[in-house]
Amino acid sequence: MKQPVIGVIGGSGLYEIEGLTDVSEVVLETPFGDPSDAYITGTLDGVRMIFLPRHGRGHRLLPSEVNYRANIYGMKTLGVESIISVSAVGSMKEEIVPGDIVIPDQYVDRTHGKRASTFFGHGIVGHVQFADPVCNELSSVLVAAAQKVGATVHQGGTYVCIEGPTFSTRAESNLYRSWGVDIIGMTNLPEARLAREAEICYGTVALATDYDCWHDSHDDVSVEAVIAIIQQNVATAKNIISTAAMMLAGQSEPKNCACSEALKFAIMTKKEMIPAETRKALEPIIGRYLK
Numbered sequence: 001m002k003q004p005v006i007g008v009i010g011g012s013g014l015y016e017i018e019g020l021t022d023v024s025e026v027v028l029e030t031p032f033g034d035p036s037d038a039y040i041t042g043t044l045d046g047v048r049m050i051f052l053p054r055h056g057r058g059h060r061l062l063p064s065e066v067n068y069r070a071n072i073y074g075m076k077t078l079g080v081e082s083i084i085s086v087s088a089v090g091s092m093k094e095e096i097v098p099g100d101i102v103i104p105d106q107y108v109d110r111t112h113g114k115r116a117s118t119f120f121g122h123g124i125v126g127h128v129q130f131a132d133p134v135c136n137e138l139s140s141v142l143v144a145a146a147q148k149v150g151a152t153v154h155q156g157g158t159y160v161c162i163e164g165p166t167f168s169t170r171a172e173s174n175l176y177r178s179w180g181v182d183i184i185g186m187t188n189l190p191e192a193r194l195a196r197e198a199e200i201c202y203g204t205v206a207l208a209t210d211y212d213c214w215h216d217s218h219d220d221v222s223v224e225a226v227i228a229i230i231q232q233n234v235a236t237a238k239n240i241i242s243t244a245a246m247m248l249a250g251q252s253e254p255k256n257c258a259c260s261e262a263l264k265f266a267i268m269t270k271k272e273m274i275p276a277e278t279r280k281a282l283e284p285i286i287g288r289y290l291k
């Protein structure tokens, strides 16, 4: 069996992964601009891993400043087939207690639509399916890994993605709760969209850090509180990543998900009408469909 290459996008509080050997830094330029930082490549117990801190080392990029396209494009060119995204999130349900892990399976978009969230355009039109926005197989592995390391884990849940960087008003928080969402964050949706277009499996390990601002008997979310919970739980998050990586590498069956074929019926534009420059830029992503 071909060994998987696993990408990890670290969110707030996760700026490196431990235990990598053969470590090197890869600085990439992409047709979509610069990724958030250099990619850290290495091996974890024999599994090839590629790590990228979403906000850059030192946490320099706002959720709306992250170049999600460049980040995912870079992962694709480095051969990544599965991305484990790690994120801090607010809890929108009583039963999701700060410190718990959620593996979301749905998203609601409350960004302002200004984040570049597609590789299409510039002479090529494509529409991928996104009804199930995460890879169910990868997400099942993440649930199993979280259970194995002893975390309290919630399987499935809806992540509302706000623009930020301000946290929500109380009225917004209550509105989102009335929609039935489970968690709130500022980053995951563009990433999930682009990973799907790049035919990469995508799943999120979300660490609940707060009750946003809807809960009568808990303080409103603050960066201080978020950081405190992250610090208490970062070892668990790292443990989940390495355990999931081992599980993915140990899978004897070929993958059964449709992520790696997401573009099969998605491209609308006549091949001969796609501009040469667009074709060249998208070669790592759509090249095999244009032969």
Ligand SMILES: CSC[C@H]1O[C@H](OP(=O)(O)O)[C@H](O)[C@@H]1O
Pocket (backbone or CB within 6 Å): 010, 011, 012, 013, 054, 055, 063, 086, 087, 088, 089, 164, 185, 186, 187, 188, 223, 226
């Ligand atoms: C530090 S609280 C707000 C910040 O944390 C989350 O980031 P990430 O998803 O990268 O862990 C949230 O989306 C905000 O960007």
Ligand SMILES: Nc1ncnc2[nH]cnc12
Pocket (backbone or CB within 6 Å): 088, 089, 090, 091, 162, 167, 168, 184, 185, 186, 209, 210, 211, 212, 213, 221, 226
């Ligand atoms: N309450 C919250 N809202 C948005 N993003 C968050 N990240 C962590 N907590 C959050």
